[in-house]
Amino acid sequence: MKKILAICGIELSLIFKKRQNYLMMFAAPLLLTFVFGGMLGGNDGKLRLAVIDQDDTILSQHYIRQLKTHDDMYTFETMSESKASEKLKQKKIAGTIIIPRSFQAQLEKGKHPELVFRHGPDLSEAPMAKQYAESTLAKLNIQVAAAKTSAQAAGENWKAAYQTLFAKDPKDTAPAVKRKTFSDSEKNAGASDTASTAAGFSILFVMLTMMGAAGTILEARKNGVWPRLLTASVSRAEIGAGYVLSFFVIGWIQFGILLLATHWLFGINWGNPGAVIVLLSFFLLTVVGIGLVVAANVRTPEQQLAFGNLFVIATCMVSGMYWPIDIEPKFMQSIAEFLPQKWAMSGLTEIIANGAHITDILGICGILFAFAAITFAAGLKALRA
Template structure:
């Protein structure tokens, strides 16, 4: 055990001797969290959108009321077309939803009205907002169809049926349905953009660091370090265990420092410490296994770094580290199920938002353990050959 710890200590000292490593490990993820989560996100996580109602009819007004129901994600303001265009240019709003003059006419004919969604390039959540608007429009179309059917049966106009049956406000007669956000159980708030970015960038940069660290195995083999250790009565298993332990410790030092720094700088509460430790540990073992697999199939540390970084960046994109995974195509979402980042992010969200304990994330930890077992076994087997 002393030999394993000694090898681990040497590798840690080599990593932390290089000043540029501190930039990659700590400064870069915190800076990106500040920029994308803090400054761009602002103090209000809601997206401000304007609605231009050119139709001004029963159905267009009801559609606007339906849109405004999701008030914890979007803030909608009804305004004129000229005023909305001006505010969009000034970046006081993120986008504009314009209802055409034939909005109600199209719905009466059973056709889909035209919705024009204008926004700037900085609105990364535009597909989600557009999908939300279209889902409300689809619901309204169903309601109109139902009202027309009911009107025919009752021998009255569809507008009367719509007003009395569908457009009636049921809030006084039925209990309100509260849309509970992820963190309502603890603080009455959802997961902030800053917390989400901090978790995503922490996962990304920890993986990048560990991909580079895994390349030290190749460097040690190439420079003859392994051969010298073997002649010094150190077994191959002890050498491998020392390196693996160093990768794991490096990952935890980086992740731990990022958690503490983001808590102090951005006020992020990371939830249950025990659940966090277990989840991150399983994830780090899975990442170490991936690093070993890549190291076993390349010849130089440079190749390890190049292929490792390419793998990490590409898979983090698919796993929803940069944007909500819900806006991705179904194929990409299916691929994400086979990547550890997706499950690590899901676990962190549960811990941060819902105050999940170890028992609450046992399923996610089991999946990460399976990732670690498969990648470790494959990586070690390939390294022996």
């Protein structure tokens, strides 16, 4: 064990002796998080949506009032279709909800009117907003049915019964919606733009660092370090373990400092510490394994760095590190399922946005462990060849 720790210590000292490594490991991800996180997170956090009421009836107006009940999450503005289309093009609103002309007539017949929801391709929260609009409509449909039943029993018009039962108190009838944010400024964990940017850039630069660090294996073999260690009664297994441990420690030092720095600088709460440690540990093992695979299939440290960086940047793009994965084509989303970055990002989102604990992310950890096992086995086999 002492020999393994000694090799690990030597590699750590070599990494941290180079000042340019500090720029890649810490300064670059923090700077990019500040720039892009600030650009994306400079609004009040609410989705601004336009409502186009083509029906203009009692039920359509009440539906709009119910939509506006939860103003902690959405901002709804009633406007004409032409004005809404113009604002959507200018990206002043995130989307539009069109209430069709037959809205009340369909509800009177017990049917479910079809809303038209339009939005830009980069709106990652579109499914959630659409679900909120549909759930509010479903509630309204139930209210109308209840009003008609009550009116039949009392022998009165259903509209009068509806006004008495529901129209005066929309706050008590609208479905509850809770907004979660990545920041913990109000003790709610969630996924803000700054936090998702921080997670993405942290994963990207940790992988880039690990690709460069794995190149030291090639350099050591090329310079005759391994043969000298073998003659000094150090086994090949101990040499390999020492290098792998050094890569793992380097990755955790970088991740740890980035997590603390983004918490202090940007107020990001990364969630349950135990879950974060377990998830990132499995992810780092996977990255080390990928580094070994690349190192085993190139001839020089320069090739290791070039191919490693190309692989990292390309796969991070596909995995949704730079933009919401929902906007990617279906075939790219399918490819992302086989990339560890996608699963690491999913795990972090679960921990930070939904307050997940270790038991909640065991499935994701199992997938990352499988990635690590496969890449380690392939890398070690190739290095022995």
